[in-house]
Amino acid sequence: MADGLSTAAARVAVSRVMSPESIERRLLDAAVLAVAERDCAGLDRVPVRGRNPHIVSLLRPEVVDREALAEAIRPEDAGAVDAEAVASWICGRYTGDDFPAVLFGSPHGGVVHLAAALGAPWLPTGFVLSVAWPAGAGRDWRAAREAGREVARRLLASNPSVTVRQVHDPVLRGRLCATTLTFHVRWRRVPAAYREFLDQRVRAGGPAVVFRDARTWPVSTVADGHSFQVGSPTTGWQPGDYRAEHAAFRHVLHHAGCLDWADPDAELPRHYAELAGEPAFEQHLRETPGRRVHRVIYPRPETLSGYVADLHREWFGGDRGAACVVECDGLLDPWLALRHGIVPYWCESASRRAVAGAEWWLAGSRRFDRLRVLPAPPGSTCPAFAAAAQWRALTWFARREGLVDNAALRRYPQLPLPTSHATQALRRLAKPRREVPRPRLADVLATLGQGMLVL
Secondary structure (H helix, E strand, C coil): CHHHECCCCCCCEHHHHCCCCCHHHHHHHHHHHHHCCCCCCCCCCCCHHHCCCCCCCCCHHHHHHHHHHHHCECHHHHHHCCHHHHHHHHHHCCCCCCECCEEEECCCHHHHHHHHHHCCCEEECEEEEEEECCCCCCCCHHHHHHHHHHHHHHHHHHCCCEEEEEEECHHHHHHHHHCEEEEEEEECCCCHHHHHHHHHHECCCCCEEEEEECCEEECEEEECCEEEEECCHHHCCCHHHCCCCCHHHHHHHHHCCCCCCCCCCCCCCEEECCCCCCHHHHHHHCCCCCCCEEEEEECCHHHHHHHHHHHHHHHCCCCCCCEEEEEECCECCHHHHHHHCEEEEEECCCEHHHHHHHHHHHHCCCCEEEEEECCCCCCCCCCCECCHHHHHHHHHHEEEEEEECHHHHHHCCCCCCCCHHHHHHHCCCCCCCCCCCCCCHHHHHHHHCCCCEEC
């Protein structure tokens, strides 16, 4: 497959199919570099809503809409998307052919940190596809669902081994809900490129570990293989918060230009949310001969973040000169943290709940000498997101020096930053270690098993 393009007549570049805006893509970019023992200094792509900060506020929405549409694929090209080509492209980004194990599953920065420490790749079990919706309306989730129906039909017709979860979330995406449709494409079976990766590039007997986010959300079925949800647990909100009577949500709708809102059905059945992946993927993976398959299910992202941070502290030798970073969203650097002995705690978003999780973990941990906090600007103003004061409060847990990254705060909450900003912020936090810890996977699984289900 030349140049990473699908073989369909109307070819779509794989690098555009896997949305560069998605957390799956940003974590994959960091994971690829970490396994190659490189930091994230080169990951300098600025998210769409973080670009052109000099443009006055009255013109910014138009500029952001234009750039979002330019990066999304056209609805008529959905049938040219090749999910197998995406899997092949993901595998091709890793170099080397003697990996001790492979980690699969839900996007979580802690998993990428574990992969870096183990010297193992992380392979997502799905990817996000952004599709242009130029005539859209962020307030009208029903219209988004109908517009997505044909897109999903074309996509599923060309890719029978996937399911499509469409998500409409004005809190996470703001005005982008009015210009693009978001689809979480999830493999039901292990792609051929992943199977080949296991057979040829992972040591004989090297295990596979599947990490799964166990959160649920109300979901409606649109068609066979195509489901739809309004909102996301990533915001830290509950489904009932996405209602017009909720004052904070009305604030979101106003700033996103959504004047009317029809409340979603409160009686919908709950299923695994968009980041969980398909349970059938793991079942198919277990059919791989000669491979042990372990499952790690975490009920909340902050639970896994805390365990991963505790593991790193143990590997780095406890309290002596201990340094910690609270990362957020795409602001992370797994290799630099490992190389410099910086304990990483990852927040999945800038939600108040995610930051509160970091606060609870710090409160229950032995104090660190030095602490850096990297608040990732979410791209919009919303009461669901932590205020600057909540981020600053994390620094009170430092024994000697606690700092919030000022450059991030100056752009918070409107202007998201590139991943490379984390590298710049952390380079002087601690000196490189002479020896980089390489833990055993068995020990990692034993520790995770104390607080989560590991099978």
